[in-house]
Amino acid sequence: MFEATELNRKNQKTERLWRLLFLMMTVLLILPVLIILGVLIYHGGPMITIDFLFTEPTNGMTAGGILPALVGTVWLVAVALLVSVPIGIAAALYLSEYAADNWLTRSINLAIINLAGVPSIVHALFGVGAFVLFFRFGTSILAASLTLAIMTLPVVIVATRESLQAVPHAFREACWNMGASRWQTIRHVVLPNSVSGILTGVILEVSRTAGETAPIMFTGAAFFLPFLPQSVFDQTMAMSLHLFVISTQVPGVPENLPFGVALVLISMVLAMNALSIAFRMVLRGRKKW
Amino acid sequence: MVRPENGAGPVKLAVKDLAIHYGPKSALAGVSLDVREHEIFGIIGPANSGKTSFLRALNRMDLHTTGMRVEGSIHLDGRDVRKWRNVYALRRQIGVVFPLPVGLPLSVYDNVALSPRLRGIKNKADLDVVVERCLTRAALWDEVKDRLDSLGSLLSGGQQQRLTIARALSQDPKLLLLDEFSIAVDPVTTMRIEDILRTLKDEITIILVTNLVQQARRLADRTAFFLSGEFVEVGETEDLFTGAVRDPRTRAYVEGRFG
Numbered sequence: 001m002f003e004a005t006e007l008n009r010k011n012q013k014t015e016r017l018w019r020l021l022f023l024m025m026t027v028l029l030i031l032p033v034l035i036i037l038g039v040l041i042y043h044g045g046p047m048i049t050i051d052f053l054f055t056e057p058t059n060g061m062t063a064g065g066i067l068p069a070l071v072g073t074v075w076l077v078a079v080a081l082l083v084s085v086p087i088g089i090a091a092a093l094y095l096s097e098y099a100a101d102n103w104l105t106r107s108i109n110l111a112i113i114n115l116a117g118v119p120s121i122v123h124a125l126f127g128v129g130a131f132v133l134f135f136r137f138g139t140s141i142l143a144a145s146l147t148l149a150i151m152t153l154p155v156v157i158v159a160t161r162e163s164l165q166a167v168p169h170a171f172r173e174a175c176w177n178m179g180a181s182r183w184q185t186i187r188h189v190v191l192p193n194s195v196s197g198i199l200t201g202v203i204l205e206v207s208r209t210a211g212e213t214a215p216i217m218f219t220g221a222a223f224f225l226p227f228l229p230q231s232v233f234d235q236t237m238a239m240s241l242h243l244f245v246i247s248t249q250v251p252g253v254p255e256n257l258p259f260g261v262a263l264v265l266i267s268m269v270l271a272m273n274a275l276s277i278a279f280r281m282v283l284r285g286r287k288k289w
Numbered sequence: 290m291v292r293p294e295n296g297a298g299p300v301k302l303a304v305k306d307l308a309i310h311y312g313p314k315s316a317l318a319g320v321s322l323d324v325r326e327h328e329i330f331g332i333i334g335p336a337n338s339g340k341t342s343f344l345r346a347l348n349r350m351d352l353h354t355t356g357m358r359v360e361g362s363i364h365l366d367g368r369d370v371r372k373w374r375n376v377y378a379l380r381r382q383i384g385v386v387f388p389l390p391v392g393l394p395l396s397v398y399d400n401v402a403l404s405p406r407l408r409g410i411k412n413k414a415d416l417d418v419v420v421e422r423c424l425t426r427a428a429l430w431d432e433v434k435d436r437l438d439s440l441g442s443l444l445s446g447g448q449q450q451r452l453t454i455a456r457a458l459s460q461d462p463k464l465l466l467l468d469e470f471s472i473a474v475d476p477v478t479t480m481r482i483e484d485i486l487r488t489l490k491d492e493i494t495i496i497l498v499t500n501l502v503q504q505a506r507r508l509a510d511r512t513a514f515f516l517s518g519e520f521v522e523v524g525e526t527e528d529l530f531t532g533a534v535r536d537p538r539t540r541a542y543v544e545g546r547f548g
């Protein structure tokens with residue numbers, strides 16, 4: 001018969017202790033998120049009506065809906081994505097599949113990681129200097145979206161590169177040995193097997209873009225503009241800035257209004273994240289090795 | 290087809306003064322040998338002796354390996370492999386089978402059809418013919434003909450290795466490189482693959498790297514011995530085992546009294 005020794009028992013005890021500790025940390029982590037959601041739904045939930053989503057703000061933004069801000073955020077995110085996704089994926093493909101592993105590539109990779117850490121206010125000021133003034137786009141959706149695109153590019157690149165690297169190197173070697181060019185290898189083997197990760201990265205980036213305030217504040221988002229934008233050269237309202245404005249800048253806003261705006265914003269983000277999780281699950285289910 | 294007597298065939302692959310470095314480190318040096326058409330050419334040697342590096346140099350995988358340098362000359366059908374204007378065309382002539390089976394994450398059918406597709410064959414009927422022929426030659430057709438659409442990477446290890454061979458054959462190669470193909474394969478499958486190789490040799494020249502000296506003895510017409518990055522010698526396979534070779538280290542290795 002096997003008898004547990006003193007050491008076995010001690011190990012088991014420490015094992016339980018660690019487990020408990022990690023569990024507590026996890027709960028601690030989820031708790032604030034749940035509280036935020038709860039408060040938002042409690043205060044903001046009753047605000048959300050069809051009218052709220054589809055009418056313009058009135059009475060100096062103390063009443064009415066959020067349509068221009070909602071539409072503006074969609075514009076900003078869409079244009080930013082149109083710019084950053086193709087460039088980001090192309091750059092990641094180059095860095096992961098083509099570039100030789102030398103000091104230059106390594107420093108570029110390092111630079112990209114550091115770029116992801118640049119504070120958004122710095123990107124904002126860069127956007128003003130580069131897009132608003134130098135390229136003379138003025139304060140416009142274009143300038144704001146380009147600023148957002150530059151800010152999120154590193155995220156797209158890193159996410160894409162990581163999904164590409166997750167495809168085993170042996171697959172590439174097998175293809176090259178068959179006489180496939182690098183592009184054929186990417187096209188037939190690497191991309192089909194990394195697309196889920198890339199999509200996830202892109203969608204996560206979308207949600208980040210939707211919530212940013214600083215980069216669009218000086219470059220294209222308007223304080224109050226109760227019209228829908230007609231082209232990328234117009235200014236627009238945006239959800240994040242609207243929330244900031246009605247919470248801090250406008251007197252006499254009913255207490256529940258900011259909660260409603262915040263709830264819509266966070267729902268947009270969460271819906272995106274849910275989509276990315278769904279993608280992941282569908283494509284994981286078809287994981288091929 | 291009449292098989293030429295051993296040693297009588299024309300030279301398929303001529304290697305002269307080949308040396309391979311990774312960065313400053315030498316992996317293999319002083320290789321000069323000829324592989325003749327329609328022979329199975331064995332390469333034996335303990336781990337770390339440069340066998341895989343040798344194979345990689347033949348199909349110019351040095352282009353994909355940072356720091357890998359190849360000196361000396363390699364001629365395939367009389368043409369310097371480094372002078373091929375199109376390295377992809379060169380690689381299509383050389384099929385490779387790795388030690389561990391690499392089933393690409395595609396269906397069984399697509400695994401074998403990939404190479405023809407890369408060459409531009411699109412017609413389904415043509416592809417069907419190639420797929421069936423290659424799987425049959427790799428002794429896999431009967432086992433997978435009902436599940437051509439399932440993933441190649443879900444086959445058993447031994448089946449995947451035969452799938453890899455079928456895929457290599459789908460390139461219609463003139464030269465087949467096998468790198469310790471039986472390492473992850475059971476003895477029965479190994480014997481089946483060995484039988485396949487014996488029949489293939491009527492059409493294809495085969496270079497067989499193996500760490501099983503008895504496998505080299507069973508299959509190879511001639512065999513070269515590499516040791517720690519040094520090319521020791523090359524000779525008729527039987528001579529390596531009967532002591533008619535010059536270098537005592539070869540004898541010691543094949544008889545298993547080494548190190």
Ligand SMILES: Nc1ncnc2c1ncn2[C@@H]1O[C@H](COP(=O)(O)OP(=O)(O)OP(=O)(O)O)[C@@H](O)[C@H]1O
Nearest residue numbers: 311316334335336337338339340341342343354500
């Ligand atoms: N990509 C690489 N980069 C650097 N060094 C390498 C690389 N590939 C192989 N080497 C080195 O080259 C030497 C020979 O390796 P190689 O794989 O050719 O040996 P091998 O004879 O195939 O061994 P095994 O029987 O274990 O497969 C080793 O010292 C190895 O460390």
Ligand SMILES: [Mg+2]
Nearest residue numbers: 340341342468
């Ligand atoms: Mg090897």
